[in-house]
Amino acid sequence: MQIVLTGGAGFIGSHVLERLLALEHRVVVMDDFNTYYDPQFKRRNIAQALKNPAVQLAEGDVSNLAFVKDVIGGTRPDMIIHLAARAGVRPSVKDPFLYQRVNVEGTLNILESARMAGVRKITFASTSSVYGLNTKVPFSETDPIFHTISPYAATKLAGEALCRAYRHLHGMDIVALRFFSVYGPRGRPDMAIYHFTERILRNLPIPVYGDGSAERDYTYVDDIVQGVVATTRREFGFEIINLGESQTTSLSDVIALIERSLGKKAKIDRQPEQPGDVPRTFADISKAQRLLDYQPRTKVGVGIPKFVTWYQSERANRS
Numbered sequence: 373m374q375i376v377l378t379g380g381a382g383f384i385g386s387h388v389l390e391r392l393l394a395l396e397h398r399v400v401v402m403d404d405f406n407t408y409y410d411p412q413f414k415r416r417n418i419a420q421a422l423k424n425p426a427v428q429l430a431e432g433d434v435s436n437l438a439f440v441k442d443v444i445g446g447t448r449p450d451m452i453i454h455l456a457a458r459a460g461v462r463p464s465v466k467d468p469f470l471y472q473r474v475n476v477e478g479t480l481n482i483l484e485s486a487r488m489a490g491v492r493k494i495t496f497a498s499t500s501s502v503y504g505l506n507t508k509v510p511f512s513e514t515d516p517i518f519h520t521i522s523p524y525a526a527t528k529l530a531g532e533a534l535c536r537a538y539r540h541l542h543g544m545d546i547v548a549l550r551f552f553s554v555y556g557p558r559g560r561p562d563m564a565i566y567h568f569t570e571r572i573l574r575n576l577p578i579p580v581y582g583d584g585s586a587e588r589d590y591t592y593v594d595d596i597v598q599g600v601v602a603t604t605r606r607e608f609g610f611e612i613i614n615l616g617e618s619q620t621t622s623l624s625d626v627i628a629l630i631e632r633s634l635g636k637k638a639k640i641d642r643q644p645e646q647p648g649d650v651p652r653t654f655a656d657i658s659k660a661q662r663l664l665d666y667q668p669r670t671k672v673g674v675g676i677p678k679f680v681t682w683y684q685s686e687r688a689n690r691s
């Protein structure tokens with residue numbers, strides 16, 4: 373298949389890219405290498421993959437319609453995997469307009485350019501954040517989602533709604549995947565597991581918002597890749613599908629796992645809870661198991677030590 377992969381230089385995108393290449397797909401990576409975190413990290417993420425003649429790089433911004441039209445119209449891929457987005461919850465509170473532009477208009481640009489180029493198949497990266505303050509656990513795709521509490525979540529929900537509309541209007545084949553707190557090698561430096569590992573190693577205090585009891589369903593990146601790649605294999609119509617580990621871990625337990633992996637204690641800097649943060653995420657993955665044959669394999673007890681080993685060999689001396 374010829375695939376356009378947006379956000380392909382990022383954390384999840386670069387892992388998806390490698391898996392697609394291993395499966396002998398041809399991939400156009402669309403990424404703007406913005407400075408949300410060090411763009412050199414992103415360049416390194418894909419340096420090896422770019423040596424493969426099956427990969428092309430289209431450097432630019434998904435919120436620029438002319439650019440997106442050009443790449444998609446010029447490539448006419450079999451499908452688009454749309455991962456490019458502004459991905460942080462807290463920064464979205466500070467700059468909601470940027471999130472609106474990239475995550476909503478950017479997604480609309482992808483959908484509209486796909487329609488114009490006759491591309492029918494799209495996989496869209498959504499998020500567990502759309503469940504917001506949902507109290508029913510585990511979170512299921514049929515739960516009502518009227519409790520979004522951050523601009524980030526609202527923009528992803530808008531992205532899902534646009535995908536649904538394009539399915540309805542133009543018969544496109546679209547899957548929106550709701551990822552649950554993804555971690556692993558090449559992780560985003562702003563995310564808790566990465567940030568804590570970095571600070572503990574530097575003897576710096578780690579900011580813990582709330583009392584440490586907030587729970588997340590942490591998902592190892594290889595498991596997410598398995599789910600994303602499964603969407604390339606058949607038609608779905610329109611589906612929203614959770615991708616998580618279906619196991620929750622408290623922030624305190626995550627810190628304990630990092631401490632054990634590093635052989636070093638954290639200095640805790642206790643902070644008030646942050647507006648926009650949700651108290652708990654927990655994925656019901658029965659739909660992913662049914663439709664994608666999804667079987668997450670790496671629990672946090674294995675995944676966090678693997679991440680820490682990667683961090684120590686790759687990033688500790690560079691970041």
Ligand SMILES: NC(=O)c1ccc[n+]([C@@H]2O[C@H](COP(=O)([O-])OP(=O)(O)OC[C@H]3O[C@@H](n4cnc5c(N)ncnc54)[C@H](O)[C@@H]3O)[C@@H](O)[C@H]2O)c1
Nearest residue numbers: 379381382383384403404405433434456457499551553554
């Ligand atoms: N990491 C997680 O825990 C998580 C959880 C839920 C959903 N997601 C979603 O998964 C996707 C990938 O997230 P990630 O964690 O790999 O983040 P990331 O920031 O590492 O990757 C996103 C990539 O998109 C690119 N990008 C951002 N804005 C762009 C723009 N305007 N034009 C072109 N490229 C742009 C970035 O340069 C980056 O390489 C995002 O859509 C994110 O919202 C991630």
